[in-house]
Amino acid sequence: MTENNRNHDTDPGADGSDRVIATPTSTEERVISGTSEEQGSHEGAYSAEEAHPRPEEVQRKGERTAAVWFTLAFLGGVGFLVSYFLFPPDAQGDPSIAHPLVGQWANMLMGGTLTLSLFGIGAGMTVWARQVMPHYEVANDYDELPSSPEEKSSFSDFFMRGADESGFTRRPLMRRTLLLAMAPLGVAPIVLLRDTGPLPGDTLRHTLWEPGMHMVVEGTHREGDSQWIHEGDLRAGGMISALPYVEPDPEHPHGLSLDAQAKTVILLIRMDESDFSDEMTREQRNWTHNGIVAYSKICTHVGCPAALYESGSHRILCPCHQSTFDAANGAKVVFGPANRPLPMLPITVDEEGYLVADGDFSEPVGPTFWDAQRGE
Template identity: 65%
Template structure:
């Protein structure tokens, strides 16, 4: 008697040693599954289940009406969000008080719309859909062929029990509540501002506009390049200072209009320079955009002996003696050239705008390059 008991304990102990702590023993797992299968009203599916809560049709209808009420409230709040967005336009929200009202209106309506959808979904799940307890035995990970074949039927029955197909009031109000939220991202595109049109293709340079050395208000003459040790001067358009822009040209305009003036001997011009490009120079002085055509860094390093312009960001190199053609680096578009001349007093002036759009190779798609 003692030996039999001892053997039984040893066998049980061996099973316990093989079992991971915190998981039920095989006997307990089988009991759970067996107990579940004995219950009625279970859900047909891959695993045994027991239905714990099933409400009467009248209770489900009341839950449907409450969920539909939440969805309707969410729809009205979503419509209110769209209306508030247009009521408070750019002019109104520019003032602190109206901007505060706009923030409150948009935040309150959007928050109420999201809350209504969440509350409706919660009501749907808790008061309309049946509840099950499903027991999953510790079996092999690959599903049996029978379980795979029953998945479609199981999914269809789950959709039916959720009430989505049988409760048109709840389904329609949910879809209605989602419509304003789907429109909201499209409406918000208004805040991206008006389309630029052709503004990015042009700068403030125009015929007769003087140029000043960058960082000063001193107008430049052709003689200034003779005395420049490096043979290059960075320049900007001459604009009278204002209280808003005490340095004349705003930072935004500087990013588009900054140029480099280079003086080189006449015999150094290369055959690749066209007649038009040479006509845009004055007394062997040429003006190029200072903005690199790769990602917009300032190409402000100039090697006088080779006439090469270097962008320090990614080492794009341009040939100043050949229309600023690319010699090396990731840029694959020349620096735009600014036509220049002099006025009656000998000051350098622009003879028009740049030969091509200024800036990175965003323009290549339009140019077909």
């Protein structure tokens, strides 16, 4: 390794002592001398005038200007919170509010006050950096890590000196107005959480399925028991995609909303009872009826419909990412990215032989990444 490429843990200063890397060795190295000769010979990113400390009156003026901007930012933040609660998200549909443009005005008011708050903070920080903080250039070679004990011990002094030079500790007006301006913005995300709606609670753990509920073929819209699925409708090796039967209403003429269909859709599969795996629990076997088993159709990977079934191997396949489940063994994962089985629906028949649910799914349906919301 050549001398030019060699890195050192410490850098001797002018007085022979080690110094923290990336800090000036002395006040002379900061290029802040005020003589005309030094100003004329100055080179670097800053002009000669900028590289020298501002007079005290200029710094005080910058402090007051930054404080004004921070105060405006605080008022903008307070205005945002006030306008948010003055015009709640559902205010446009509130018949007690007569103005037809209330929603538009609410958006303009919230957007304008938030803009003022963010702009005020940015403008104040710019004035702070340009008129209060000193400008000087610091350059040094990169050092090998870790730092030496001497460098670590001097970091605290270096940090406090930087804080003092920035004016944060010496300019209380500017510091206090900045903290004041930041306070409303810190509260804003908390109050905005109410727009996300109520907490799900245990709603993700339950669907519309309940004991005695009949089943219909997905996509059929016949009325009455003519569409109910009879156990004789499934032959060995057959598969039917089914939904719970509910009475139609004006809002949902076919009985179920799309959201409800997505949560309750099942695969009804019939096989010889001897084909069931010995690994199935007794409870899982009790949830079947004469070789008919019901699983959620929603893949536990990312929620695609696992709509393909191969009767010879009893495999259920999700075409999105090739997750494969064993229908003869509680729909356990045998291949692919899914990491938990398809939930199983306990089934039985009524006195006429129509298939009915014997309860809800054995576990929550849907993708595994919902587990955090389920509290699992």
